[in-house]
Amino acid sequence: MNKKINKIKKFKYKYGFYTKIKSKTLPLGINKNIIKKISKIKKEPKWMKKWRLKNFKYWIKNNKYPKWANLKYKKINFNFISYFSEIIKNKKTNKKINKTFKKLGVPINNKKKNISIDYVFDSTSIKTTYNKILKKYGIIFCSINKALRKYSKLVKKYIGTVVPLNDNFYSNLNSSVFSDGSFCYIPKGVKCPIELSTYFRINNNLIGQFERTLIIVDEGGYVSYLEGCTAPIRNNNQLHAAVVELIALKNAKIKYSTIQNWYSGNKKGKGGIYNFVTKRGLCYKNAKITWLQVETGSSITWKYPSCILKGDNSIGEFRSISLTKNYQQIDTGSKMIHIGKNTKSIIISKGISLNNSKNTYRGLVKFEKNSKNSKNYTQCDSLLIGNKCSAFTYPSIISMNSSSKIEHESTILKIEEEQLFYCNQRGLNKEIAMSIIINGFSIEVIKKLPLEYSLEAKELLNLNLKKTVG
Amino acid sequence: MLIIKNLYVKIKNNLIIKKLNLKINKGEIHILMGPNGSGKSSLSYTITRKVNYNIYKGKIKFNNKLINKLNTYEVSKLGIFLSFQYPIEIYGITMFNFLKNLFKKNKNKYIKYIFKLCNKLDINKKYLNRYFNYGFSGGEKKKNEILQMLILKPKFSILDEIDSGLDIDSLKIIFNNIKYYIKKKKDSSFLIITHNTNIINYIKPNFIHILYNGKIIKTGNLHLLNKINKYGYKNIINF
Numbered sequence: 001m002n003k004k005i006n007k008i009k010k011f012k013y014k015y016g017f018y019t020k021i022k023s024k025t026l027p028l029g030i031n032k033n034i035i036k037k038i039s040k041i042k043k044e045p046k047w048m049k050k051w052r053l054k055n056f057k058y059w060i061k062n063n064k065y066p067k068w069a070n071l072k073y074k075k076i077n078f079n080f081i082s083y084f085s086e087i088i089k090n091k092k093t094n095k096k097i098n099k100t101f102k103k104l105g106v107p108i109n110n111k112k113k114n115i116s117i118d119y120v121f122d123s124t125s126i127k128t129t130y131n132k133i134l135k136k137y138g139i140i141f142c143s144i145n146k147a148l149r150k151y152s153k154l155v156k157k158y159i160g161t162v163v164p165l166n167d168n169f170y171s172n173l174n175s176s177v178f179s180d181g182s183f184c185y186i187p188k189g190v191k192c193p194i195e196l197s198t199y200f201r202i203n204n205n206l207i208g209q210f211e212r213t214l215i216i217v218d219e220g221g222y223v224s225y226l227e228g229c230t231a232p233i234r235n236n237n238q239l240h241a242a243v244v245e246l247i248a249l250k251n252a253k254i255k256y257s258t259i260q261n262w263y264s265g266n267k268k269g270k271g272g273i274y275n276f277v278t279k280r281g282l283c284y285k286n287a288k289i290t291w292l293q294v295e296t297g298s299s300i301t302w303k304y305p306s307c308i309l310k311g312d313n314s315i316g317e318f319r320s321i322s323l324t325k326n327y328q329q330i331d332t333g334s335k336m337i338h339i340g341k342n343t344k345s346i347i348i349s350k351g352i353s354l355n356n357s358k359n360t361y362r363g364l365v366k367f368e369k370n371s372k373n374s375k376n377y378t379q380c381d382s383l384l385i386g387n388k389c390s391a392f393t394y395p396s397i398i399s400m401n402s403s404s405k406i407e408h409e410s411t412i413l414k415i416e417e418e419q420l421f422y423c424n425q426r427g428l429n430k431e432i433a434m435s436i437i438i439n440g441f442s443i444e445v446i447k448k449l450p451l452e453y454s455l456e457a458k459e460l461l462n463l464n465l466k467k468t469v470g
Numbered sequence: 471m472l473i474i475k476n477l478y479v480k481i482k483n484n485l486i487i488k489k490l491n492l493k494i495n496k497g498e499i500h501i502l503m504g505p506n507g508s509g510k511s512s513l514s515y516t517i518t519r520k521v522n523y524n525i526y527k528g529k530i531k532f533n534n535k536l537i538n539k540l541n542t543y544e545v546s547k548l549g550i551f552l553s554f555q556y557p558i559e560i561y562g563i564t565m566f567n568f569l570k571n572l573f574k575k576n577k578n579k580y581i582k583y584i585f586k587l588c589n590k591l592d593i594n595k596k597y598l599n600r601y602f603n604y605g606f607s608g609g610e611k612k613k614n615e616i617l618q619m620l621i622l623k624p625k626f627s628i629l630d631e632i633d634s635g636l637d638i639d640s641l642k643i644i645f646n647n648i649k650y651y652i653k654k655k656k657d658s659s660f661l662i663i664t665h666n667t668n669i670i671n672y673i674k675p676n677f678i679h680i681l682y683n684g685k686i687i688k689t690g691n692l693h694l695l696n697k698i699n700k701y702g703y704k705n706i707i708n709f
Contacts, residue, residue: 440562
């Protein structure tokens with residue numbers, strides 16, 4: 001604990017550095033030519049180029065900027081963003097990249113045997129480690145670009161099936177200009193023996209990052225996947241618009257964890273990442289998808305990891321901790337669409353707000369007509385620390401049959417004065433006391449994370465607390 | 471050691487302690503009694519500087535240091551310990567991990583030390599892996615308080631109804647440990663809040679005070695206890 005305290009005292013957003021590196025960046029703005037160029041640089045198959053252009057056409061035509069979220073920010077100028085930036089690969093830049101990831105605590109040449117990492121730097125994937133071990137099991141884990149070239153048929157079959165063309169403004173934009181992300185395929189009956197992970201890093205000043213991740217787990221397979229995110233400290237806002245699609249075929253299981261620690265802006269709310277993310281999974285019969293997320297970064301977060309429970313007996317889970325401080329705003333939650341019979345879903349959302357921040361839960365639980373005997377349990381807890389922060393809950397429930405059950409619990413707490421008093425009385429200072437209480441508040445989510453990351457998540461929460469408490 | 475002079479305490483405009491004077495020297499054991507709602511717990515919260523227990527007038531000094539304006543944490547660091555009447559539960563942190571935080575140095579030795587104290591207090595080690603006080607019985611919670619006292623080694627301890635809700639065996643164990651602590655640390659002082667006049671069977675106090683309506687109305691020795699037993703508070707108050 002002593003070590004921890006020392007660490008806490010030295011707090012700074014330690015991922016806020018910038019790597020000066022030679023790169024090829026496309027001019028600002030978005031148009032057909034830019035998209036064609038991206039596709040050309042990536043050496044994509046023709047169908048992909050067509051697909052991108054189709055999405056772009058739709059985006060231009062139905063360009064309705066979404067305003068329904070409980071977020072306040074300046075409208076984004078989409079012509080003031082560069083949509084692609086790639087490092088010029090040579091020995092010198094390679095060294096710099098290695099240094100960067102080492103500094104971020106995820107060295108590329110790591111010797112951990114229980115994890116395979118895909119490193120995404122600005123618009124491209126730099127490297128994917130431990131491909132060989134995975135090959136033995138027939139598991140495909142690589143950047144989505146490589147997949148587009150090597151496993152074109154597989155990608156074509158699934159991409160855009162969970163998040164369709166007309167889904168939303170940002171997913172549409174992403175489908176037109178996405179540059180990189182991860183692709184994963186787990187064959188029939190294979191339980192992936194190691195953790196798969198992607199580390200996203202935004203470095204360039206003017207780019208937007210548009211990641212696209214597609215995970216397919218074939219019948220009876222299992223995978224645990226984790227993404228981590230960081231970006232340098234900057235005064236301007238940067239856009240990150242991602243689309244993640246999960247497909248769990250019959251009897252398959254997917255666990256998808258996120259530790260989101262983008263730069264969140266300074267004390268006055270200047271700078272930070274705009275994080276607009278569409279994440280959705282499709283469950284076939286007896287399949288299970290679990291979304292776990294720890295959200296501490298970004299100045300704006302707009303994110304609703306959801307499950308479509310299409311197959312009978314399928315299960316969807318969403319567990320989230322979101323911590324906001326300074327002027328951060330977060331609008332997050334989940335959609336659980338029950339279509340099959342006997343489907344189950346759990347939503348557990350824990351929001352912690354500090355300073356002047358705004359923390360919103362928004363959820364939808366829907367039972368279709370044929371989704372008989374299905375169940376949902378929702379729990380949304382908000383913890384307020386201080387007098388200027390706020391917490392909101394917008395749950396929607398739609399049931400189209402009479403045999404399904406929904407439970408919804410919701411609490412808003414102020415920090416427990418009695419617990420604080422007790423800890424202080426025992427000679428524990430406010431920082432430690434708070435971290436004990438917050439940990440208790442969020443343990444239901446943290447303990448579900450893969451072990452290594454649960455420690456990381458705990459530390460991250462503590463570090464973020466320090467900034468404001470004490 | 472502890473000197474309270476002419477103390478007035480307010481919670482939101484309600485005067486809950488009025489003109490209270492108390493002096494506790496090194497190595498002394500004081501017992502504080504009084505009918506329900508007389509302000510016993512309020513006094514302990516005031517000494518430990520709980521928020522909202524505002525000192526309106528008067529002084530509290532500990533080892534010649536004025537503690538009126540200190541906060542709970544700072545008071546605790548001076549060596550003042552409060553054993554709570556109703557110890558709180560904290561979900562999400564195990565008892566063991568909580569206790570670990572109480573050690574200052576020599577962290578390598580704490581595991582053995584905690585085990586030793588558990589044996590002494592007859593606490594099942596299983597509890598160490600449970601969330602702090604979560605689902606503990608009343609007796610286990612009180613033992614947990616004394617366990618923490620033994621770890622923190624305070625100069626001055628307030629025990630707020632440490633004896634309420636305990637069976638005879640637990641009571642004996644707890645007081646044996648308190649006595650052991652006094653023996654080892656002779657200059658430590660105690661303020662024991664209780665309703666139980668049989669407490670003298672377990673521990674020998676130097677003084678007994680009766681608090682009524684926010685004020686100490688009587689101070690005496692063991693004879694006072696006999697009087698309380700015989701006549702009840704009411705008659706003493708009316709004297």
